[in-house]
Amino acid sequence: MKPEDLQLLVTRTMPFGKYKGRTLADLPGHYLNWFARAGFPPGEIGRLLALMQEIDHNGLKPLLDPLRQKRSPFG
Template identity: 45%
Template sequence: MDENQQFLLDLAKAKMPFGKFKNQYLIDLPEHYLVWFKNQGFPKGKLGLQMASVYELKLNGLEDIIKKLQ
């Protein structure tokens, strides 16, 4: 399995670790919440990268890719 495949599998299992949507899958976060983070700045590290990826997937209507992996 290559790095991209592993990233997508990890993304499918990733949950929000804090805040109003704590323990919710990142792919299920509301779009307005992700837009807010996009404007304010995503968190540093892996979580930020995953949230930015979810934002891009939702923006392009591709969240089903992740949902199928769940």
């Protein structure tokens, strides 16, 4: 994991599927767990989904809150 991956979780959106357009950090746990069972997609999105699943599974989602607050409204 790279430190900037955590920032990507609160800014990058899901590019496909039922939750297309939703921020990766806001994906429901059951959806992340489904990927863990079925297999994560290749590339960066798969790596980020696996990281988010690990964070969610271990109850660490609140650790992302300060990153959400640091986001500028101007991008």
